[in-house]
Amino acid sequence: MxxxxxxxxxxxxxxxxxxxxxxxxxxxxxxxxxxxxxxxxxxxxxxxxxxxxxxxxxxxxxxxxxxxxxxxxxxxxxxxxxxxxxxxxxxxxxxxxxxxxxxxxxxxxxxxxxxxxxxxxxxxxxxxxxxxTARLMETWAHGLDIAEAVGAVREPTARLRHIARLGVRTRDFAFGVRGLPVPEAAFRVELRAPDGEELWTYGPEDADQRITGTALDFCLLVTQRAHRADLSLTATGPDADRWLDIAQAFAGPPGPGRPAQPESPSAQEDAR
The missing domain is CATH 1.20.120.450 (dinb family like domain)
Incomplete structure (x- = not known):
């Protein structure tokens, strides 16, 4: 253990x-x-x-x-x-x-x-x-909400590694809680650490479906603290792309997530 x-x-x-x-x-x-x-x-x-x-x-x-x-x-x-x-x-x-x-x-x-x-x-x-890990994830996510309310900035740290790993491990849960078929194949996830140097990787290197981006953006996504349209995450493959719409690292029913910022491409599309 x-x-x-x-x-x-x-x-x-x-x-x-x-x-x-x-x-x-x-x-x-x-x-x-x-x-x-x-x-x-x-x-x-x-x-x-x-x-x-x-x-x-x-x-x-x-x-x-x-x-x-x-x-x-x-x-x-x-x-x-x-x-x-x-x-x-x-x-x-x-x-x-x-x-x-x-x-x-x-x-x-x-x-x-x-x-x-x-x-x-x-x-x-x-x-x-x-x-x-679950308590760290919630503390970080609710801390972001508090910081935004009071106008403070919280810098990302290497502690995000735990939340990123939890986000990857809850992939199947995110599909299942919405009644969607769970992808059979593992995804490859490659995330740039907050130090800008280290790369955190999960899943087989030769996987057809992939997620790439920064660890911060991935953690914001899986804690539903930001809409995917406002994050620099790239999905390769239809199931990986779907995951970015529904990712959820916390227990319970599907979360509503946060709306896209008005200037984001998806928000502009919705307004048309």
């Missing part, structure tokens, strides 16, 4: 970077709207805190997590938003402290997880490394 420590360390670093951003905000900025419809900065942090608590239950209290899943099944359309809404009403210091405490407890639980252990989740069970 792969050592989960590197991705757990990167999850901690990603969380701490976002913490430094929100810790410097005034109370009014926590109420700013983010690109996620109906969500403020407070909603974004509340959602991260809620999901960290869910992950902690999955790792440490399977019966407690089962109760949470039953609640989710009883209200599948509102369960996630309800948790974010409830947390967003907390006073900012309490919300921030709760997020910090929850992610610290999860960090410790993941590091103490037995080798080979798998934990229940809203999708397939996950190992400690997979759980940490």
């Amino acid at each position: 792969a050592d989960p420590t590197p991705v757990i360390d990167d999850l901690r670093a990603e969380s701490e970077e976002l913490d430094r951003l929100v810790a410097g905000l005034d109370v009014a900025q926590w109420a700013l709207p983010t690109p996620a419809d109906g969500w403020t900065v407070a909603h974004q942090i509340a959602h991260l805190a809620w999901t960290d608590r869910s992950a902690l239950l999955a790792v440490t209290d399977e019966d407690g997590f089962r109760v949470m899943v039953e609640k989710a099944l009883a209200a599948p359309a509102t369960f996630v938003d309800g948790g974010a809404e409830e947390g967003s009403r907390l006073p900012v210091p309490e919300l921030l402290a709760g997020w910090r405490d929850g992610r610290t407890a999860l960090d410790l639980a993941l590091r103490r997880a037995p080798d080979g252990a798998r934990f229940p989740w809203y999708g397939p069970p996950m190992a400690a490394a997979s759980m940490a």
